[in-house]
Amino acid sequence: MLSNNKFTTTIRRFGVLFALIIVFGVFSFMEPSFYSLRNVLAIIRQASITGILAIGLTTVVIAGEFDMSFAALASFSGVLSVILMGKIMMGAIPAWLIGIAVALGIGVVNGTIIVFLGVPSMIETIGMMTLLAGFTKWLTGGSTYYSGNFPEIFPLLGRSSLFGVIPSAVIIFGIVIIVFIILLEHTKLGRFFHAVGGNPLASEHVGIKVKKIKFISLLISAALAGLAGIMIGSLLGSGTPGMGEGYLIPSISSMFIGAVFLRDGVPNIWGTVIGALLLSILSNGFVMINLPFYLKEIVMGAVLIGAVSMVAAFKKGEIPGVKLM
Amino acid sequence: MSKNEIVLKTEKITKSFPGVLALNKVDFDLKTGEVHAICGENGAGKSTFCNIITGIFNQDDGKVYYEGKEVRFSHPSEALKAGIRMVYQERNLIPYLTGAQNILLKEEPVKNGLFIDEKKILKRAEELESKYKMNVPLKYPVSQLSSAKKQAIEILRALLYKPKVLILDEPTSSLTETESETLFNVINQIKKDGVSVILITHKMEEVFENADRISIFRNGQKVRTSKKDEITEDECIRLMVNRNIASLYPPVNYAGNEVVMDVKNVSDFTLVKNNSFYLKSGEVLGFYGLIGSGRTELIELIYGLRLMKSGTIKINNETVKPDPQIMMDKNVYLVPDDRREKGLILRYDLKKNLTISFIKNFTKIFGLVNSGKEKKLAEKIAKNDTLKIKYVSLNQEVDLLSGGNQQKVIISRWISKEKINVLILDEPTNGIDVGTKYEIYKMIRELAEKKNIGVIFISSELPELTGICDRIYIFKEGTINEELDRKEFNDEKILSLAL
Numbered sequence: 001m002l003s004n005n006k007f008t009t010t011i012r013r014f015g016v017l018f019a020l021i022i023v024f025g026v027f028s029f030m031e032p033s034f035y036s037l038r039n040v041l042a043i044i045r046q047a048s049i050t051g052i053l054a055i056g057l058t059t060v061v062i063a064g065e066f067d068m069s070f071a072a073l074a075s076f077s078g079v080l081s082v083i084l085m086g087k088i089m090m091g092a093i094p095a096w097l098i099g100i101a102v103a104l105g106i107g108v109v110n111g112t113i114i115v116f117l118g119v120p121s122m123i124e125t126i127g128m129m130t131l132l133a134g135f136t137k138w139l140t141g142g143s144t145y146y147s148g149n150f151p152e153i154f155p156l157l158g159r160s161s162l163f164g165v166i167p168s169a170v171i172i173f174g175i176v177i178i179v180f181i182i183l184l185e186h187t188k189l190g191r192f193f194h195a196v197g198g199n200p201l202a203s204e205h206v207g208i209k210v211k212k213i214k215f216i217s218l219l220i221s222a223a224l225a226g227l228a229g230i231m232i233g234s235l236l237g238s239g240t241p242g243m244g245e246g247y248l249i250p251s252i253s254s255m256f257i258g259a260v261f262l263r264d265g266v267p268n269i270w271g272t273v274i275g276a277l278l279l280s281i282l283s284n285g286f287v288m289i290n291l292p293f294y295l296k297e298i299v300m301g302a303v304l305i306g307a308v309s310m311v312a313a314f315k316k317g318e319i320p321g322v323k324l325m
Numbered sequence: 326m327s328k329n330e331i332v333l334k335t336e337k338i339t340k341s342f343p344g345v346l347a348l349n350k351v352d353f354d355l356k357t358g359e360v361h362a363i364c365g366e367n368g369a370g371k372s373t374f375c376n377i378i379t380g381i382f383n384q385d386d387g388k389v390y391y392e393g394k395e396v397r398f399s400h401p402s403e404a405l406k407a408g409i410r411m412v413y414q415e416r417n418l419i420p421y422l423t424g425a426q427n428i429l430l431k432e433e434p435v436k437n438g439l440f441i442d443e444k445k446i447l448k449r450a451e452e453l454e455s456k457y458k459m460n461v462p463l464k465y466p467v468s469q470l471s472s473a474k475k476q477a478i479e480i481l482r483a484l485l486y487k488p489k490v491l492i493l494d495e496p497t498s499s500l501t502e503t504e505s506e507t508l509f510n511v512i513n514q515i516k517k518d519g520v521s522v523i524l525i526t527h528k529m530e531e532v533f534e535n536a537d538r539i540s541i542f543r544n545g546q547k548v549r550t551s552k553k554d555e556i557t558e559d560e561c562i563r564l565m566v567n568r569n570i571a572s573l574y575p576p577v578n579y580a581g582n583e584v585v586m587d588v589k590n591v592s593d594f595t596l597v598k599n600n601s602f603y604l605k606s607g608e609v610l611g612f613y614g615l616i617g618s619g620r621t622e623l624i625e626l627i628y629g630l631r632l633m634k635s636g637t638i639k640i641n642n643e644t645v646k647p648d649p650q651i652m653m654d655k656n657v658y659l660v661p662d663d664r665r666e667k668g669l670i671l672r673y674d675l676k677k678n679l680t681i682s683f684i685k686n687f688t689k690i691f692g693l694v695n696s697g698k699e700k701k702l703a704e705k706i707a708k709n710d711t712l713k714i715k716y717v718s719l720n721q722e723v724d725l726l727s728g729g730n731q732q733k734v735i736i737s738r739w740i741s742k743e744k745i746n747v748l749i750l751d752e753p754t755n756g757i758d759v760g761t762k763y764e765i766y767k768m769i770r771e772l773a774e775k776k777n778i779g780v781i782f783i784s785s786e787l788p789e790l791t792g793i794c795d796r797i798y799i800f801k802e803g804t805i806n807e808e809l810d811r812k813e814f815n816d817e818k819i820l821s822l823a824l
């Protein structure tokens with residue numbers, strides 16, 4: 001009963017990590033510049049925004065809900081902070097803080113409707129995603145917003161690097177990973193997220209406030225979406241509607257890829273991080289070895305379906321956190 | 326803390342759910358340090374009663390006193406705080422947390438003001454384990470453990486809080502005898518510490534070995550409370566069985582002749598273990614057993630709703646595969662136990678619910694539905710002579726019909742078929758009024774005697790089975806324990822075979 005076959009269990013638990021190493025090895029073999037420090041850091045930087053968004057989603061799914069609005073929320077917060085800097089000459093730091101604060105406000109709205117009104121999170125957040133996309137277009141007038149007045153430190157979060165080597169985004173990603181590993185695996189709040197997502201009725205019976213915990217998970221996802229949004233703005237040096245939406249599918253994929261890592265079918269931070277890195281390696285590698293432009297989406301889609309199928313096979317039931325009705 | 330002090334008391338607790346009076350003026354008291362068993366058949370109101378004490382439901386009427394004061398818990402957490410713990414029948418653990426983590430859930434020790442102290446969690450769980458001399462794997466995710474070990478973890482979790490009142494709902498239903506013994510050793514130990522225990526169980530031996538007092542519930546009423554040595558096991562069973570409505574049952578003329586369904590060695594090796602039975606045409610065959618004893622599960626295996634791992638099924642001497650479509654083609658029809666979940670399509674109106682099983686009869690080329698034909702057919706089914714469905718319009722929502730009428734809709738679907746070999750009815754009278762019950766009993770006898778149909782009638786209510794069946798199979802823990810002919814029927818005997 002307890003791990004009857006150690007070998008297959010290890011393969012299953014660490015399969016995603018093996019896949020990552022194999023894919024990395026294959027690309028390195030085909031193109032030696034692939035494993036240069038520069039490119040490896042570029043891969044991690046590419047993974048960092050996806051990873052931060054996916055960590056927010058992971059938290060929500062662990063608590064038994066789902067979030068589809070985080071990418072559109074990232075666009076909205078990012079564009080808002082860029083416009084505050086360019087149009088009303090606000091300093092970068094207050095503009096960023098307002099971006100995150102507004103994202104938190106959206107999180108409160110999501111949480112209230114989902115948890116206290118009882119609307120399925122999948123549906124509510126699809127609505128919020130669409131609504132926010134509209135507001136973002138309204139903010140920019142529908143096109144890319146750029147200004148010559150951006151503050152000097154505007155590129156700090158996305159385009160600068162420590163000692164000229166380590167990109168700032170990688171550092172932020174690292175901090176987020178550490179904070180969330182501690183939060184989810186080593187604190188009471190984290191334990192409650194797992195409990196509520198694992199068995200809400202049982203959690204209620206030991207006196208955990210299930211609604212409150214779910215609400216907090218949605219706030220966390222929103223806050224991380226805000227953070228990712230201001231990072232994207234800083235990276236692009238402008239504000240564009242849809243600049244966050246491109247991260248939606250990779251983030252969801254990362255979470256599901258991660259859900260087959262370590263624990264069978266339960267999302268976790270390490271798994272999500274590995275998922276984000278794997279996707280980043282794939283998309284970077286495709287460019288480096290000159291594969292046809294359309295192949296990236298085909299592979300990304302296949303990876304998502306494959307990961308969800310594995311989760312479904314392990315869970316022998318519904319996909320965690322995805323309730324449509 | 327004196328031994329005879331009353332810690333918990335209820336006065337005239339009444340609770341009704343739509344269509345059912347679940348509890349009717351229940352007086353009950355629990356003394357400090359006693360084990361008080363509550364016995365009763367399925368649906369007698371035992372669980373509802375405990376759910377009121379623990380704040381999951383609120384009573385419609387009546388009072389609960391705890392430690393001398395009137396209380397009304399509106400959320401389980403309030404009862405927990407007051408010191409009332411319940412170990413529920415359904416498993417209440419977080420699957421991928423370890424045993425120790427589950428025991429300490431919500432009570433995690435924290436170091437440096439932030440980090441959960443996993444070592445201390447394990448240590449405290451181990452302390453509890455050794456204090457109560459239990460042997461539980463604490464370091465593995467509970468999803469990997471057997472149900473007995475899960476049960477032990479739940480009990481340790483309840484004991485962590487040093488409760489004053491501990492309610493155990495069917496604690497031994499998944500335990501072996503040795504495991505049960507360990508559990509009762511723990512119960513005796515905490516009893517000496519002054520903990521009061523309410524024990525809900527079907528198992529008579531356990532009651533008479535461990536309880537100080539016994540209360541018997543029947544049909545939502547508490548019919549008697551006695552000290553253990555002032556009541557016998559037979560008396561207890563007799564009080565649990567309701568025999569007053571015997572006059573409801575139509576006269577029985579046994580007419581069974583040739584075997585229509587022959588089932589051999591059917592298993593899924595978990596809930597259903599190696600069952601064989603036969604059914605004759607014109608016979609009403611009863612399946613009796615507690616919920617979870619395998620009776621519903623056996624039918625679901627045969628009908629292809631669960632995966633059958635071994636066994637053979639013959640309909641009219643022809644081997645058939647367990648598959649719903651094949652069964653219907655062989656004119657074997659099933660009325661499932663949960664009419665709202667498994668029987669009705671609530672978003673369809675009455676007409677569509679009536680005609681769903683006949684859809685082939687009124688569709689034309691390309692599957693287009695002929696609504697005129699459908700309407701005529703629906704009228705014909707709704708106005709059948711056997712079961713009179715009370716409805717306003719064929720287009721009304723089926724959700725608004727009473728439970729009895731909903732049940733008639735589902736049964737009518739099948740009895741309107743031209744040819745029926747076997748009709749299987751799973752708990753058809755559950756939660757419906759007495760009048761409709763009688764109509765269904767009469768219908769069952771008529772189908773068997775006049776149309777020569779073989780009927781399988783699954784029920785948890787013994788009186789209705791002994792009232793209308795020709796033969797009864799008694800299920801216990803996944804297996805048919807005994808087969809009785811009508812002349813051998815005896816309520817007490819059947820009940821004791823099932824427990």
